[in-house]
Amino acid sequence: MLLGMRFSILRGCVRHCRCSSPQTQSGQWKRNYSFLKDDVKSPRSVVNPDISKIRNIGIMAHIDAGKTTTTERMLYYSGYTRALGDVDDGDTVTDYMAQERERGITIQSAAVTFDWKEHRINLIDTPGHVDFTLEVERALRVLDGAVAVFDASAGVEAQTMTVWRQAEKHKIPCVCFLNKMDKPGASMSYSVESIKTKLKANPMILQIPIGSGKGFVGLVDLITKQRMTWWGKSWAEDGRAFETRALQSTDDPEFLEANKARATLIEQVADLDDEFTELLLGEYSDNFDSVPAGKLQEAVRRVTLSRKGVPVLCGSSLKNKGVQPLLDAITSYLPAPDERNHDLVRWYKDDLCALAFKVVHDKQRGPMVFLRIYSGSMKPQSAVYNINRNGTERMSRLLLPFADQHVEIPSLSAGNIALTVGLRQTVTGDTIVSSKASAAAAARRAHDKAEEKRASGQEMNSLVLAGVEVPEPVFFCSIEPPSMAKQADLEHALKCLQREDPSLKVRTDPDSGQTVLCGMGELHIEILHDRIRREYNLETHLGPLQVAYRETIIRSVTTADTLDRTLGEKRHVVTVELTVNPWEASAPGMSSCHMTYEEEIEGQISADIKEAVESGVQSAYLQGPVLGYPVQGVLIVIHSVGVEPGTSLAMVSACVSRCVLKGLKQAGGQVLEPVMSLEVTVDEEYLSSVLGDLAQRRGTVRDIQSRHDSKVLLATVPLADMMGYSTALRTLTSGNATFSLELACYEPMNPQDQNALLNKMAGLA
Ligand SMILES: Nc1nc2c(ncn2[C@@H]2O[C@H](COP(=O)(O)OP(=O)(O)OP(=O)(O)O)[C@@H](O)[C@H]2O)c(=O)[nH]1
Numbered sequence: 059m060l061l062g063m064r065f066s067i068l069r070g071c072v073r074h075c076r077c078s079s080p081q082t083q084s085g086q087w088k089r090n091y092s093f094l095k096d097d098v099k100s101p102r103s104v105v106n107p108d109i110s111k112i113r114n115i116g117i118m119a120h121i122d123a124g125k126t127t128t129t130e131r132m133l134y135y136s137g138y139t140r141a142l143g144d145v146d147d148g149d150t151v152t153d154y155m156a157q158e159r160e161r162g163i164t165i166q167s168a169a170v171t172f173d174w175k176e177h178r179i180n181l182i183d184t185p186g187h188v189d190f191t192l193e194v195e196r197a198l199r200v201l202d203g204a205v206a207v208f209d210a211s212a213g214v215e216a217q218t219m220t221v222w223r224q225a226e227k228h229k230i231p232c233v234c235f236l237n238k239m240d241k242p243g244a245s246m247s248y249s250v251e252s253i254k255t256k257l258k259a260n261p262m263i264l265q266i267p268i269g270s271g272k273g274f275v276g277l278v279d280l281i282t283k284q285r286m287t288w289w290g291k292s293w294a295e296d297g298r299a300f301e302t303r304a305l306q307s308t309d310d311p312e313f314l315e316a317n318k319a320r321a322t323l324i325e326q327v328a329d330l331d332d333e334f335t336e337l338l339l340g341e342y343s344d345n346f347d348s349v350p351a352g353k354l355q356e357a358v359r360r361v362t363l364s365r366k367g368v369p370v371l372c373g374s375s376l377k378n379k380g381v382q383p384l385l386d387a388i389t390s391y392l393p394a395p396d397e398r399n400h401d402l403v404r405w406y407k408d409d410l411c412a413l414a415f416k417v418v419h420d421k422q423r424g425p426m427v428f429l430r431i432y433s434g435s436m437k438p439q440s441a442v443y444n445i446n447r448n449g450t451e452r453m454s455r456l457l458l459p460f461a462d463q464h465v466e467i468p469s470l471s472a473g474n475i476a477l478t479v480g481l482r483q484t485v486t487g488d489t490i491v492s493s494k495a496s497a498a499a500a501a502r503r504a505h506d507k508a509e510e511k512r513a514s515g516q517e518m519n520s521l522v523l524a525g526v527e528v529p530e531p532v533f534f535c536s537i538e539p540p541s542m543a544k545q546a547d548l549e550h551a552l553k554c555l556q557r558e559d560p561s562l563k564v565r566t567d568p569d570s571g572q573t574v575l576c577g578m579g580e581l582h583i584e585i586l587h588d589r590i591r592r593e594y595n596l597e598t599h600l601g602p603l604q605v606a607y608r609e610t611i612i613r614s615v616t617t618a619d620t621l622d623r624t625l626g627e628k629r630h631v632v633t634v635e636l637t638v639n640p641w642e643a644s645a646p647g648m649s650s651c652h653m654t655y656e657e658e659i660e661g662q663i664s665a666d667i668k669e670a671v672e673s674g675v676q677s678a679y680l681q682g683p684v685l686g687y688p689v690q691g692v693l694i695v696i697h698s699v700g701v702e703p704g705t706s707l708a709m710v711s712a713c714v715s716r717c718v719l720k721g722l723k724q725a726g727g728q729v730l731e732p733v734m735s736l737e738v739t740v741d742e743e744y745l746s747s748v749l750g751d752l753a754q755r756r757g758t759v760r761d762i763q764s765r766h767d768s769k770v771l772l773a774t775v776p777l778a779d780m781m782g783y784s785t786a787l788r789t790l791t792s793g794n795a796t797f798s799l800e801l802a803c804y805e806p807m808n809p810q811d812q813n814a815l816l817n818k819m820a821g822l823a
Contacts, residue, residue, distance in 0.1 A: 297378025
């Protein structure tokens with residue numbers, strides 16, 4: 059390897075050399091220099107790597123922690139880009155949508171494929187803004203591992219907690235990267251402590267920094283006891299070259315600290331991994347420190363995969379330090395696709411099973427679907443079966459996603475992320491298999507194993523890979539095309555955008571007939587508006603942004619109704635009796651209404667009548683009795699349903715719906731408003747102005763914490779009072795504050811506020 063390296067240096071085309079085994083035969087540690095070759099690689103070179111060499115990784119973090127910068131560095135060091143992109147100059151590869159370049163934020167998760175030391179890394183750069191949480195969730199669904207990027211001067215921030223919770227939900231092993239170590243306030247110990255306390259995780263420190271703030275020059279790898287330095291002046295500024303050498307007691311001031319930290323790491327890993335404990339107590343009981351780096355690394359990997367601990371690394375992506383070891387850590391500690399347990403897939407054996415996790419619209423190619431392949435393989439020019447849509451579609455081309463460059467490939471196998479052209483019906487969250495027969499065969503295998511599942515419909519459902527939970531939108535506004543002639547174009551644009559983004563809901567207002575957009579936040583709707591203009595060439599007009607209130611009831615009421623109507627020759631008679639009850643089962647953001655039958659009558663009602671009753675209840679829930687907002691927190695018990703022969707099912711639904719509305723009205727309507735958790739990080743001098751502003755917005759302060767020179771304000775505040783908050787906060791603090799907002803719950807409005815809202819809606823205020 060070293061000879062090869064020298065040869066390469068002489069040729070002027072320097073290969074990257076591994077830093078993991080710099081020990082010579084005599085046992086002396088040698089000084090080692092790492093370089094990367096100059097030419098830009100082609101992703102055509104390796105198409106189907108062995109599954110054990112694939113890493114499907116997400117990068118997740120709080121806004122501005124440095125995900126995009128880190129991704130850019132990864133692409134650069136792996137040899138896929140010639141120049142370093144810079145988010146501040148707006149020329150990154152992953153933030154390729156026009157608005158992303160302008161706004162400097164990541165909106166859609168862009169999948170990027172590249173190779174690093176014989177490994178294929180499929181990387182999803184996920185957005186940090188809370189309005190796009192669903193994008194993060196969608197990406198996590200298909201990932202095997204994640205890198206959590208932190209701003210080392212801030213530690214764990216609000217959005218990190220959200221995405222961390224999501225990663226936990228999907229049981230995704232993580233590696234933590236403490237970025238921005240070059241900042242004056244950067245602190246490894248503070249960040250590690252916040253990982254412990256706020257994320258309740260078990261950080262395993264694998265590196266310690268050399269120097270701090272502007273003097274941060276590199277790190278000590280505690281596993282190999284190597285010192286890695288990126289010396290800005292005499293070395294190439296792009297960080298491709300760095301020095302790796304063994305830590306020496308005589309020369310290095312970090313020696314003692316590193317030895318202590320390594321001993322702590324060994325002890326911690328031994329506590330978490332029995333195999334490693336046995337090894338230490340056996341062969342290395344005389345001197346734990348003599349345990350080989352390889353054995354320690356294997357144990358750290360086991361602990362990471364079992365999610366008992368998270369490796370912590372540090373660096374500065376902007377200053378080009380520490381990214382190559384991070385890439386090594388991704389390949390060393392995060393799992394290959396076959397090390398993750400994807401339960402539902404086993405029924406497909408070697409047949410194709412893939413999940414559509416993202417749809418983008420390309421003007422020339424039409425919809426392009428990102429798929430995670432769980433089993434089998436895909437080929438272009440082939441038919442596939444979509445279980446959710448119950449239809450066969452033809453895939454024309456198969457591509458490898460290289461940001462905005464897509465490379466055509468002849469086939470792709472399990473474990474990979476593919477980009478397909480030609481699937482016009484597929485929507486985010488759909489499951490794709492090779493044929494209907496293959497889906498049926500998988501269903502049969504599942505059925506043979508699980509005899510308790512009798513109904514075939516049930517088996518089929520169990521084979522559909524679970525989609526992403528879509529939270530209910532909290533904001534809505536009307537949208538109008540420039541002229542009636544453009545209404546069809548607007549509908550087409552919204553249809554395409556909805557296929558990409560299930561958190562966007564579109565409905566028609568029953569009173570005004572207007573098209574209504576429902577989204578997750580101000581920014582979400584603003585970006586959609588912008589995309590309609592740019593991508594679909596439509597100048598639309600947005601109505602005022604409104605809060606999506608809900609309604610509930612205060613007390614239980616039992617009521618009955620009879621519908622007796624003659625249409626033409628036919629007489630339709632339905633009687634129904636039911637009770638509406640207040641019901642508490644709401645998870646934040648999810649609508650919660652439920653219905654059940656009284657035990658004695660449940661068995662007596664036929665399946666089609668039941669379906670009609672349920673549809674009647676559902677339509678009544680859509681428009682509450684106070685202001686016509688959706689109803690939540692209600693349980694309906696059906697006591698009796700009488701249907702005379704010849705009565706149509708539509709009449710049954712109509713009668714049930716009318717009876718429910720009557721019950722809801724009598725039960726005392728109550729408006730619920732979305733209340734958000736707010737976290738503001740602000741310089742101390744601006745704290746009082748932020749607090750004053752918050753009081754005017756009906757905010758409740760929960761806690762004020764200190765983080766270095768800044769204050770972190772935790773509060774809850776009704777969404778209705780948060781319109782335009784980002785502009786207001788920027789003005790109040792001269793740009794010295796950041797905030798994040800997340801739906802906490804729906805809370806009943808007090809009578810004065812509810813009356814004020816009713817008056818406003820009636821045009822009286
Ligand atoms: N000092 C310092 N600044 C950094 C570092 N990495 C990134 N930044 C800066 O931090 C800001 C945010 O960086 P991004 O890479 O866009 O962060 P992000 O997490 O992708 O942001 P979103 O996609 O908007 O969530 C930019 O101004 C970067 O130049 C670092 O290591 N040190």
